[in-house]
Amino acid sequence: MxxxxxxxxxxxxxxxxxxxxxxxxxxxxxxxxxxxxxxxxxxxxxxxxxxxxxxxxxxxxxxxxxxxxxxxxxxxxxxxxxxxxxxxxxxxxxxxxxxxxxxxxxxxxxxxxxxxxxxxxxxxxxxxxxxxxxxxxxxxxxxxxxxxxxxxxxxxxxxxxxxxxxxxxxxxxxxxxxxxxxxxxxxxxxxxxxxxxxxxxxxxxxxxxxxxxxxxxxxxxxxxxxxxxxxxxxxxxxxxxxxxxxxxxxxxxxxxxxxxxxxxxxxxxxxxxxxxxxxxxxxxxxxxxxxxxxxxxxxxxxxxxxxxxxxxEESSIVNGPNPVKEVADGSISFRNVEFRYAKDQEKPSLSGINLEIASGETIGILGGTGSSKSTLVQLIPRLYDVTSGQLLVGGRDVRDYDLETLRNQVAMVLQKNVLFSGTIKENLRWGNPDATDEELVHACQLAQADSFIQTFPQKYDTYIEQGGTNVSGGQRQRLCIARALLKKPKILILDDSTSAVDTHTDAMIRKAFREEIPGTTKLIIAQRISSVQDADRIIVLDGGKVNGFGTHEELLATNKIYREVYESQMKGGDSDANDA
Missing domain, CATH: 1.20.1560.10 (ABC transporter type 1, transmembrane domain)
Known part of the structure; x- marks a missing residue:
């Protein structure tokens, strides 16, 4: 001491x-x-x-x-x-x-x-x-x-x-x-x-x-x-x-x-x-x-x-010897991955995860509360390390990469959206300190944030209070998405990050992703099937295990959990429409 x-x-x-x-x-x-x-x-x-x-x-x-x-x-x-x-x-x-x-x-x-x-x-x-x-x-x-x-x-x-x-x-x-x-x-x-x-x-x-x-x-x-x-x-x-x-x-x-x-x-x-x-x-x-x-x-x-x-205290996650300084592409491979938050944890949070995701794919992730959806994606940028098995990004084990290099190529919009005290510009430049004003505007347009920013008297120089208390939940989410896009990552992870926006805005954001960043691998955790049904493939998690992995049509035909969620949400939507 x-x-x-x-x-x-x-x-x-x-x-x-x-x-x-x-x-x-x-x-x-x-x-x-x-x-x-x-x-x-x-x-x-x-x-x-x-x-x-x-x-x-x-x-x-x-x-x-x-x-x-x-x-x-x-x-x-x-x-x-x-x-x-x-x-x-x-x-x-x-x-x-x-x-x-x-x-x-x-x-x-x-x-x-x-x-x-x-x-x-x-x-x-x-x-x-x-x-x-x-x-x-x-x-x-x-x-x-x-x-x-x-x-x-x-x-x-x-x-x-x-x-x-x-x-x-x-x-x-x-x-x-x-x-x-x-x-x-x-x-x-x-x-x-x-x-x-x-x-x-x-x-x-x-x-x-x-x-x-x-x-x-x-x-x-x-x-x-x-x-x-x-x-x-x-x-x-x-x-x-x-x-x-x-x-x-x-x-x-x-x-x-x-x-x-x-x-x-x-x-x-x-x-x-x-x-x-x-x-x-x-x-x-x-x-x-x-x-x-x-x-x-x-x-x-x-x-x-x-x-x-x-x-x-030594960080549990450090660079290995001779770390790799470049991520080849956005491909992701889970090979028999298991994860426990603590070594003495009786039941693993994730077990037997085997997934192959090609670079540029859009992958939806669905599952009930406690199914470890957030845990799964947090392993990709090494916020946590796998307990056993292998997780590869760009064909290399994530533990082989330089941490800064890996995390610069994996942009995350977390479940809890955090903005810091400062102007909108200062918050956006967390994604890229050297971004020009034009790049800021373009990222906000993709995230459907530019429209509400233009209504503020100070526009992009509007001051954000600590925690973003002077903007709505949906506005916070869109600003956080724009901040992530400014990193120009090879992998973009949205952890239930459009839950506070309406379905139309959600659809506009997904359309912008398809058209503007087709080469970026996109992982979208969502509660609404409408947010992921047009994804290339969808992962269904249950109890920390992959219960299903396929397209919307394939899962509707073969996966009981996915079908039940789909039917319950569609019935709920019909009921709402009738009430209206």
């Missing part, structure tokens, strides 16, 4: 080294000051020597100014190093996530990843700043101040050594008790983020079904769970301060009492006792600061482990 996190320091190594260096210089100045105070009292004030008072006073001013300068420098470099470290952590995690397969993302969950990128990184940042400043300052202050106190009076300084084991034991028990609670808290944060994310993304559904009360209850339940655990953890950590104060005041009382007796017995000067009390405060405050660092590290340790999990 430490190795993974420290690799993110990179260009901030210099700042990370300068911060403890200036902290050390600051501590040196602070430990010299009490010694000068002792000399000022004993040799200047009590002796009535004003020249000595002036000389030592000037030294005190110089040491104080230097201490202030070194402290400011250490704070500046510590802040620079910590914020830079956090920036690199977020960057490395985000870049790592971009390379994850769907299986990796499924493992962590979206809400868990968001928590790691935000709350967890902030905790690690705070801990790192404390480590390079306070965690350096405290032990150095302890060592220097303890050395100085022993040089003044070794017998009284033994009090400090007697207190240390007591503090160490108490701190160990506090951290051991609090750490598991903090681990649980951050796991619960994932649940809270998930509840908030679901609620906000589905707020229209929540309001439509008047489920605000139920959603509030869900939020309160998770929020109360975090509150309970945090209270438990903080109550445990709260023992740290009373423990430190008990040690400090006990030490000061013992030193004051024993030191006063020594002054009366003429075995110690007033200046030495004053300095020793100052060193006592420095020693014990350094221990208090060190305990605070341990507390922060206890909180941040759970976060650091979660961040390191992301940085250590």
């Amino acid at each position: 430490i190795k993974k996190l420290s690799a993110c320091i990179r260009e901030y190594k210099t700042a990370s080294l300068l911060a403890p260096l200036f902290v050390t210089l600051e501590v040196v100045m602070e430990t010299i000051i009490p010694m000068l105070m002792a000399l000022l009292i004993d040799n200047g004030i009590e002796a009535g020597n004003m020249s000595e008072v002036t000389r030592i006073g000037l030294l005190l001013v110089v040491c104080t100014l230097l201490s202030m300068f070194f402290g400011a420098c250490s704070g500046n470099y510590a802040a620079l190093a910590a914020t830079g470290f956090a920036k690199n952590l977020r960057k490395d995690m985000y870049y790592r996530i971009q390379g994850f397969s769907f299986a990796n993302i499924d493992k962590f969950s979206t809400s868990g990843i968001v928590t790691r990128l935000t709350t967890d990184v902030s905790n690690v940042q705070m801990a790192y700043q404390m480590i390079i400043r306070i965690a350096v300052r405290s032990p150095i202050m302890f060592i220097f101040a303890l050395g100085m106190s022993f040089s003044l009076n070794a017998r009284l300084s033994l009090i400090f050594l007697a207190i240390i084991p007591f503090l160490a034991l108490g701190l160990y028990l506090i951290i051991r008790t609090a750490f598991p609670v903090m681990q649980r808290v951050f796991r619960t944060y994932d649940k809270l983020n998930n509840v908030v994310q679901e609620n906000l993304s589905g707020i229209r559904v929540v309001k439509s079904f008047v489920r605000e009360k139920k959603e509030n209850e869900k939020f309160d339940e998770v929020s109360d769970e975090i509150y309970t655990d945090f209270c438990k953890g903080e109550k445990t950590l709260a023992f740290n301060m009373p423990l430190m104060q008990l040690a400090i005041y006990t030490a000061i009382l013992l030193i004051s009492w024993l030191g006063a007796r020594m002054i009366v017995g003429s075995s110690m000067t007033t200046g030495h006792l004053t300095s020793l009390l100052t060193y006592a405060i420095q020693i014990l405050s350094s221990l208090m600061m060190l305990s605070m660092v341990f507390v922060m590290i206890t909180i941040a340790r759970a976060s650091a482990q979660r961040v390191a999990e992301i940085l250590s």
Whole structure:
């Protein structure tokens, strides 16, 4: 874990080294000051020597100014190093996530990843700043101040050594008790983020079904769970301060009492006792600061482990040695393919898939809910990898291709249509960053999107809100289809991507595909038979297996499932027509 996190320091190594260096210089100045105070009292004030008072006073001013300068420098470099470290952590995690397969993302969950990128990184940042400043300052202050106190009076300084084991034991028990609670808290944060994310993304559904009360209850339940655990953890950590104060005041009382007796017995000067009390405060405050660092590290340790999990995760889908950089054509071949989402999944999602699809064919895919239609097409661009068997595109196993090359030649319009905040042009250029305005318009004409875009005052410069909330579902689908067409792919996959458009528009889109991109292999997942009946061939899936594969006429004659779906939809259409 430490190795993974420290690799993110990179260009901030210099700042990370300068911060403890200036902290050390600051501590040196602070430990010299009490010694000068002792000399000022004993040799200047009590002796009535004003020249000595002036000389030592000037030294005190110089040491104080230097201490202030070194402290400011250490704070500046510590802040620079910590914020830079956090920036690199977020960057490395985000870049790592971009390379994850769907299986990796499924493992962590979206809400868990968001928590790691935000709350967890902030905790690690705070801990790192404390480590390079306070965690350096405290032990150095302890060592220097303890050395100085022993040089003044070794017998009284033994009090400090007697207190240390007591503090160490108490701190160990506090951290051991609090750490598991903090681990649980951050796991619960994932649940809270998930509840908030679901609620906000589905707020229209929540309001439509008047489920605000139920959603509030869900939020309160998770929020109360975090509150309970945090209270438990903080109550445990709260023992740290009373423990430190008990040690400090006990030490000061013992030193004051024993030191006063020594002054009366003429075995110690007033200046030495004053300095020793100052060193006592420095020693014990350094221990208090060190305990605070341990507390922060206890909180941040759970976060650091979660961040390191992301940085250590290897994508389950990577390029092989010497990847192929060109896809010959859009032919697709499934050879005894089996797929499971998890290795321990009892029943495979897909099994015994054997299909041969020629380049340029239009293939319809039908099947009931849960028949693994989306899973089948997601294997083609390697969003998931087959568990066993072979999947070939352009005559080569998909695992032989360079991932970017393969995915650039396979355009997908997913079941859930996603548009990003930005203009229509910016969204369309996801398909081709170098597309001209004419190419954008042509793609939108093929997708039957140009007609509604022209009705907007800003046309192609119209701003799309986050998630495409200011356009209808059908408009989102058509924009996503146009975006996919701009890739000029060898394979185009539409995963139930025309469900929100009317049958006339659907037919116009399919006609444009036939006339404008005849060489592109088109896979169309649909619920309506009318959307696929003019396809070259149609795949019927049932329970993750191919139940039928042929033309519309062939399946009507030979496939029971296809015939039942066709008849039910045709009867439904006749009924609707009669009602009208």
